[in-house]
Amino acid sequence: MKKNLLHxxxxxLMAAVSFSCSDDDDKAPESIKLEDSWKEGWSSQKVLDIAxxxxxxxxVYLDQxxxxxHLAQFNGGATYLVTKSSLDKYGRDTLGYPDNTQFVxxxxxxxxxxxxxxxxxxxxxTELGIPAGSWKGQEMVRISISDPKALNVRVPSGNxxxxxxxxxxxxxxxxxxxxAVINKIPKGKYTETPL
Amino acid sequence: xxxxxxxxxxxxxxEQHPGDYILSxxxxxxxxxxxxxxxxxxxxxxxxxxxxxxxxxxxxxxxYDQTPFNAQKA
Numbered sequence: 177m178k179k180n181l182l183h184x185x186x187x188x189l190m191a192a193v194s195f196s197c198s199d200d201d202d203k204a205p206e207s208i209k210l211e212d213s214w215k216e217g218w219s220s221q222k223v224l225d226i227a228x229x230x231x232x233x234x235x236v237y238l239d240q241x242x243x244x245x246h247l248a249q250f251n252g253g254a255t256y257l258v259t260k261s262s263l264d265k266y267g268r269d270t271l272g273y274p275d276n277t278q279f280v281x282x283x284x285x286x287x288x289x290x291x292x293x294x295x296x297x298x299x300x301x302t303e304l305g306i307p308a309g310s311w312k313g314q315e316m317v318r319i320s321i322s323d324p325k326a327l328n329v330r331v332p333s334g335n336x337x338x339x340x341x342x343x344x345x346x347x348x349x350x351x352x353x354x355x356a357v358i359n360k361i362p363k364g365k366y367t368e369t370p371l
Numbered sequence: 372x373x374x375x376x377x378x379x380x381x382x383x384x385x386e387q388h389p390g391d392y393i394l395s396x397x398x399x400x401x402x403x404x405x406x407x408x409x410x411x412x413x414x415x416x417x418x419x420x421x422x423x424x425x426x427x428x429x430x431x432x433x434x435y436d437q438t439p440f441n442a443q444k445a
Binding site: 228255256257258259261262265266267270271272273274279280281286300301304305306307310311337338339340341349353355 | 377378379380381383397398399400401402403404405406431434435436437
């Protein structure tokens with residue numbers, strides 16, 4: 177009887193030790209969802225109701241955990257698409273809008289999107305929400321930035337020059353791809369490759 | 372075509388023929404594209420009145436929402 181009790185006690189002790197040593201709580205979640213990350217009293221609509229130019233920084237309405245998680249996706253590199261004719265027209269010394277912003281996607285999502293569309297320009301336009309036909313017949317170029325952190329990668333506020341009437345708070349295109357903003361990109365900080 | 376004003380990665384404003392004005396605006400985010408419009412007579416009048424600051428404002432409007440300018444697409 178005493179032996180059985182001792183076994184039971186040992187079993188319970190081992191179970192308790194095993195439970196307390198579990199590292200489930202320490203594991204980074206695979207994904208932090210935007211819908212779970214709004215600070216109290218905020219919503220997408222509330223941000224959109226504020227006029228462009230007056231919108232608050234995302235840290236005002238989004239949990240820092242979400243912001244950190246979102247930006248970590250850009251550690252593997254950032255990228256965007258542009259026409260070669262624009263590069264020829266505006267030059268290659270400094271890229272990005274004059275307000276020191278340039279929207280970018282993650283390298284991983286751009287790679288996946290280009291594979292999915294087989295680089296068909298009309299399909300890429302649809303994926304990125306570009307008006308149909310905008311890039312028709314154009315030579316396209318992919319700009320890649322290996323270290324977006326060095327260019328202050330951040331979640332867009334919606335005040336950026338490139339933020340249009342379809343912009344959504346939280347760092348995603350209406351079609352779902354992750355987006356961020358970086359500073360203007362000087363020569364030497366990017367590579368240019370034909371699509 | 373005579374280029375009247377250009378700001379890098381913002382817009383290019385040109386006169387194609389006398390009195391025929393074209394505004395090419397850089398639009399978009401992770402995909403940049405040009406949206407090109409031909410100015411209406413009202414817009415030309417505003418340009419003649421206010422100069423380049425009007426063109427700069429017009430470029431912002433075009434960039435924000437192209438729908439109202441679709442009929443002017445050049």
